[in-house]
Amino acid sequence: GAVVSQHPSWVICKSGTSVKIECRSLDFQATTMFWYRQFPKQSLMLMATSNEGSKATYEQGVEKDKFLINHASLTLSTLTVTSAHPEDSSFYICSAREDRGYYEQYFGPGTRLTVT
Amino acid sequence: KQEVTQIPAALSVPEGENLVLNCSFTDSAIYNLQWFRQDPGKGLTSLLLIQSSQREQTSGRLNASLDKSSGRSTLYIAASQPGDSATYLCAVSNNAGNMLTFGGGTRLMVKP
Numbered sequence: 001g002a003v004v005s006q007h008p009s010w011v012i013c014k015s016g017t018s019v020k021i022e023c024r025s026l027d028f029q030a031t032t033m034f035w036y037r038q039f040p041k042q043s044l045m046l047m048a049t050s051n052e053g054s055k056a057t058y059e060q061g062v063e064k065d066k067f068l069i070n071h072a073s074l075t076l077s078t079l080t081v082t083s084a085h086p087e088d089s090s091f092y093i094c095s096a097r098e099d100r101g102y103y104e105q106y107f108g109p110g111t112r113l114t115v116t
Numbered sequence: 117k118q119e120v121t122q123i124p125a126a127l128s129v130p131e132g133e134n135l136v137l138n139c140s141f142t143d144s145a146i147y148n149l150q151w152f153r154q155d156p157g158k159g160l161t162s163l164l165l166i167q168s169s170q171r172e173q174t175s176g177r178l179n180a181s182l183d184k185s186s187g188r189s190t191l192y193i194a195a196s197q198p199g200d201s202a203t204y205l206c207a208v209s210n211n212a213g214n215m216l217t218f219g220g221g222t223r224l225m226v227k228p
Contacts, residue, residue, distance in 0.1 A: 006159075034215060043205060043218045044160075093159055095216075103209075105216060107152070109159035 003027055004096045006108035013084055014116055020080045021111045023094030030096035033077040034105065035069065038091040050077040084115040118143045118210055122219035129196055130227050137191040137222045139206035144187045147214065151180050151191050152205045154221070160205065164191070196226045 003026040013019050023033055031052045036044040048069055049057040056069035068080040077096075081088055091112055095105040119142045129135055139149070148167050152160040164173045164180040166189070172181040179192040189206060203223045207216040 043220045044207075044216075045218075046215050049215060091157075095160075103147075104162070104165055105150075105209075106162065107160040110157075112157070 002098065002104070002106045004094065004106045004108040006092075006094055006111050008111060009109060010112040010114075012114045012116060015085055016083055018080055018082045019084055019113060020078055021092055021094075021113075023077045023079070023096065023108055025075045025096040025106070028096070028106075029074040029099055030077075031074060031099050032097045033071060034095045034097070035067075035077075035079050036093045036095070038093060038110075040091075044093060047079075052077075081113065084113075086115045089113055089115045118146075118208060118217045120206060120208055120217050120219035122204075122206060122222050124222060125220060126223045126225075128225040128227065131196060131198060133196050133226075134192070134194050135196055135224075137193070137204050137206075137224070139189040139191070139219055141187045141189075141208050141217075143210065144184050145210060146184060146208045147211050149180075149182055149189050149206060149208045150216065151178075151189075152207065154203045154205060156203075163204075193224075196224075198226045198228045200224060200226050 005024045007022045033050040035047045038044045047062045050069045050071040052071045058064045071077040093110040095107045097105045123138045150165045151163045166182045177194040182189045203221045205221045207218045
C-alpha cells in the first residue's frame, strides 16, 4: 500500500514552453501533498505545500506564478512549470501525506525535467 | 528554522562492515524523523520512521535511534552489502503532517 506515482518520469521541453507534472496517491487519500526539487548531488528542497481544494502555500523564493499547483482531488496534485528556462532543469519529487495515523509522507519516483 | 545536518557526506566501506550514519537537527521539538534511501536518479524509499516519543525502530539489518533532547539520530546498518550503496537521507517534521526538512544526505558506497 501507500504508493505514489508521478507522470511523466522524464520530460524534455524547449525554453518558453510549459510542462505539467502529475502526482497521484494510488491507494490512499491525501489532503496534503508536497512538491520538492532536487539539484544534482544536493538534497531535497521544499517548493510548496499543496492542499486539496485550496491554494498552495509556497516557500520563500519560489515564484507562485511560475510554478502553478493545482490539487483538485484527494488523490491528484499537478505542478505546472510555466515559461520554462534551462535553470528550471531539475528533478522534481512529490510526496503525499496520509490523512490518518502517523501522517507519514510517501514519495513519488520523481520527474526529471530538462529544458533546452 | 529547523536545520538538519548529516555526517559524513560520503562513506566508502568494504562489504560486511557494520556502519553508522549520523543525523543532527537544531530544533528538538520534532513530531517525527524519517530515514530514506535514494538511488541515483530515483525517488525516495522510506526506510524507517521514528515518532518523537520513540527511541528506536528496526527493520531487518537497519536500526535507527532517536535522541530528541540532544537533536540526534543514527542509522545503523549491519553487515553491509554492495546493494546498500545509495544516498541515505534523514528528514524531520516539526508538526503532525507538516513539511519535512531534509539533511544533505550521506552517499554510501559498499565495495564488494
